[in-house]
Amino acid sequence: MDDFVCDKLTKWGLSEWIQTFQDHEVDKERLYCLEDRDIADLIPKVGPRSTFRKRLKLLKEQPNTTDPETSDSSVEVCPSTSKTNDKGKRKLDLPGESSQSPASKRPRDDIQGSYTEEEILSDVKDTMRCVLGKLPDKDDKFIKFLKKNINDLETEKSELVGVFGKTGAGKSSLINAVIGVEDLLPSGSIRACTSVMIKVEANMxxxxxxxxxxxxxxxxxxxxxxxxxxFAGDNEDQENDKDDQDSVETLSLLYGEEWKNKTPENLMDKKYYREIPEFLSSGRKTLTSDTAKKLSSALVKYTQSKSKKEGAKRYWPLVKCVTVRVPNNPLLQHVTLVDLPGNGDRNKSRDTMWKKVIGSCSTVWIVTDINRAASEKEPWEILKESCSQLGNGGQCWQIHFICTKSDRCEDSDDQSDDDVHAQILEQNEQAKIDVMAEFNKLKDVKKHFSEECFKVFTVSSKEFLRKKRLDPNETEIPKLQNVLQELNDDHSETFNYVSGAHRILSLMQGASSREGAHIKNDVCTGLEKKLSLELLKVNETMNATLTVFEGCLSGGVEQSKGEWEELLKSVIYPDVSDKVFQKILKCVVENDGIHKPKYGELINVNMKLASCLTDSIDEEFKKTFPNEGNSGPFNGVINAFSLGTEKKLKNKKYKNAKLQLTFLRTEEEKMKTKLNKIISERKKTIYSSLETTIEEEMKPCYDGAEIFQGIGSMNKMRETIEEHVRRSKDVMFDHAKDAMMKQLMDLMLDIPEKLESTMQKSIVLSLKTYGVSQSLPDVREELRKVDKHYNELIGTTVSPDDDATLRSDSPGQAAAVRP
Incomplete structure (x- = not known):
């Protein structure tokens, strides 16, 4: 820590925290980068923390970043999310953009008052910590409910953005440019010929x-x-295909020439892992650096498949996943970028992780070189192979096809700058047209994603940084930055926390008042009747959905029974030589019907056999569980659920129940959000259940086929598989249908039950628990403060009636009325 920070802490009366700042290496530059989370970690006490935050804010606001108390020389200010307001609007400098560029600032219009989001969040968090500390330590249902709800306010959410693309497409340069950290991922090495998954997230x-x-x-x-x-074997008597070569290269990376004539047991000797003892012990290794460039250099041996240095080892075959954490990056606050292999991995744990991540991506970027964007086979194969896991089997609602290196222009040597510029813009526009035309040909993909979900970007990371031929906006990097910022905004920590705090304080203050008991009882009776009517709508919609799925699946079962032989032969009789396919089929049966080659298309016998069933429900499944739009699952019946609290809040008749109705209004929204999340997760398992059941039914034949070796083994494996399906077809497809129907039915029973129990409990807690002044602290002032912040966030002001309600709700003296 330098003298500047020490001097400031001393002048601000915070000298007792100097050692803490020193331990965390907070120097002059990093002082200006501190955010609310950092400050809370450094200064856990509310009083000193408030003083520090105020002083730091004043320091940042001074011209030339000088201290209001002294005339210290100016210091470079790091980008921060804690920007001062301009007429109530927070502006965010996106990483890598010039502060002079109009596109470099993204105004936020959701705050209409005099506080930034960061200030509001910090203030409300401090308030709720104080409220939590005031609650009595009692074995009381209501007190426990309040404590749990306050603690639950701290939950963090994050959006996953999956990034696909082959080596050389400019993927790492794209990520670097978008997040504004140029040296984080070296060009061409984010996943050069490996299956390593790389996550890029914020270091908080x-x-x-x-x-x-x-x-x-x-x-x-x-x-x-x-x-x-x-696969490597002795290549003298085998056809030299890409999988053979890849196996030889992989083994040579780790063992040099020593792998030859060795068994797997021999190659597990610890002498081969001296440089990475963590592999044999903890299974994890952490690298830390002050700069992105140094970290990138240290990561090379774990992510790159080739080395300039002869004989240098590469450990990527042993790596399951690398998580890179970037400090002080607002675009990653609630977003994680994940570099993904195209079709999973032959390693089971890597493949399981791949399936989980791909099913959790809300956004996908498919990156390819603009030169052959529409005709390049690999990016379209990635989309076709993963569309079902992203769409009906996942939660993706937007796919961005990103054409990189859009600044290149052929035959530009003899042209003027204006001509080159015009030509680049014209070629980029044509690329977008060609890519959209190609997308519209993909019927199977469009079962899962509409044209509105698919957008094309033409970007140049290089041009964005050097700004020679194109304006920064024309590189379209700012558009992708806006995509990430919008994902961050969708998970506004501030609004979620403040609305939750507002809900809890409204309940507490309402429970402290005994006024209007008869009105509250009338409201309670009316809401319970309304709850019954709303639940009836939910059940009717879900029963109708079950009937539709029953019909779709029945048709899929009959089609599967008629077409199984054709489907099966398309997988186990491919157009390749017997010598090559014998090894592949051996891997297929050993891996329960699935083989993921390093090159070429995924082989999945189970998926192929289940294809008629999945085709039969794809359209209905997308309508029932949409990823896009605002209607929500089950034709919007969950989102439409309402107890009518909004209408009652506007009725002066229910003035004495206003706080309780406020709690119920926000509790209702919280419950619907929770249910939609449960449905989003459960629907992935439901959709995959068809293939999962087929795999379970097929496992005996895979186990039986695995024993065959030597001459004629390939035909014996084929015969075993074919005979099993022939004998099982009359029950196997029915079992798959029944498994999906059971999971659907279980979900459709769980959702109304959770909805009823939660809302019934909330109604009772809010309207039949009152007059508990002896147990609860008086939170009128806290509620008034949070109410003001809440209304700032939603763009409204506190009405005189609302303020009068808060002033008049003094704690009553009666004992609590318990449910």
Whole structure:
């Protein structure tokens, strides 16, 4: 820590915290980068923290960043989310943009008052910590309910953005440019020929660049070694295909020439892992650096498949996932970028992680070179192979097809700058037209994603940084930055926290008052009747949905029974040589019907056999569980659910129940959000249940086929599989249908039950629990403060009636009326 920080803390009366700042290496530059979370970690006491926050804010606001108390020389200010307001609007400097560019600021119109979001959040958090501390330590249902709800306010949410694209497409440069950290991921090496998943997220704990490396288990690597050695073999008598070459290269990266004539057991000797002992012990390794460039250099051996240095080892085959954490980056506050392999991985744990992540992506970026954007096979294959896991089997609602290197222009040497500029813009526009035309040809993809979900961007990371031929906006990097910012805004920590605090304080203050007991009882009776009517609508809609799915699946079962042979032969009789396919089929049966080659299309016998069933419900499934739009699941019946609290709040007759109705209004929204999240997660399992059941039904034949070896083994494996399906077809497809119907029915029973129990409990707590002044602290002032912030966030002002309600609701003296 430098003298500047020490001097400031001393002058501000905070000298007792000097050692803490020193321990966390907060120097002059980093002082200006501190955000509310950092300050809370450094100064846990509310009083000193408030003083520090105010002083730091004044320091930042001074011309040339000088201290209001002194005339210290100016210091460079790091980008921060804690920007001062201009007429109530927060402006965010997006990383990598010039502050002079009109596109570099993204105004936020949701705050109409005199506080920034960060100030509001900090103030309300401090308020709720104080309220929590005031609650008595009693074995009381109501007190426990309040404590749990206050603690639950701290939950964090994050959006996943999946990034696909082959090496050389400019993916790493794109990520660097968008998040504004140029040296984070070296060009061409984010996943050069590997299956390593790379997550890029915010470091919320310290101002360091960190990388958490998670290895696969020793047992998994030993099993994978068998497959690699089997493919590598002795290539003299085998056809030299890409999988053979890839296996040889992979083994040579770790073992040099020593892998030859060795068994998997031999290659597990600890002498081969001296440089990475964590692989054999903890399974994790963490790298930390002050700069992105240093961290990137240290990561090379875990993410890159080739080295300039002869004989240098590469450990990516042992890596399951790398999580890179970037400090002080507002675009990553509620967003994680995930670089994903195209079709999963042959390693089971990596593949399981891949499926989980891809099913959780709300947005997908498919990155390819603009030169052949519409005709390049690989990006479209990625989209076709993963569309079902992203769409009906996931929660993705927008796909961005990103054409990189859009600044290139052929034959530009003899042209003027204006001509080159015009030509670049024309080629980029044509690329968008060609890509959209190609997308519209993909009928299977469009079962899951409408044209509105698919957008095309033409970007140049290089041009965005050097600004020679194109305006920054024409590089379209700012558009992608806005995409990330909008995802952050969708999960506004401030609004979620403040609205939750407002709900809890309204309940507490209402429970402290005994006024209008008869009105509250009348309101309670009316809401309970309304709840019954709303639940009836939910049940009717869900029963109708079940009937539709029953019909769709029945048709899919009959089609599957008639077409199973054709479907099966398309997978186990491909147009490749027998020598090549014998090894592939061996891997298929050993991996329960699935083989993920390093190159080429995914082979999945179970998926193919289930295809008629999935085709039969795809359209209805998308309507029932939409990822896009605002209607919500089950034809919008959950989102439409309402107890009518909004209407009652406007009726002066229910003035004495205003606080309770306010609680119920926000509790209702919270409940619907929670249910939609539950449905979003459960629908993934429901959709995949068809393939999962087929895999379970097929497992006996895979186990039986696995024993065959040597001459004629391929035909024996084929015969075993075919005979099993022939004997099982009359029950296997019905079992898959029944499994999906059961899961649908379970969900449709759970949702109304959760809705009823939660809202019934909330009605009773808010309207039949009152007059508890002996148990609850008086929170009138806290509620008035939070109410003001809440109305600032939603763009309204506190009405005189509301303010009068808060002033008049003094704690009553009667004992609590318990449900």
């Amino acid at each position: 704990k310290n101002p360091k660049y960190e990388a958490d490396i998670e290895f696969i288990t020793k047992e998994e690597w030993k099993e994978e070694l068998w497959t690699l050695i089997n």
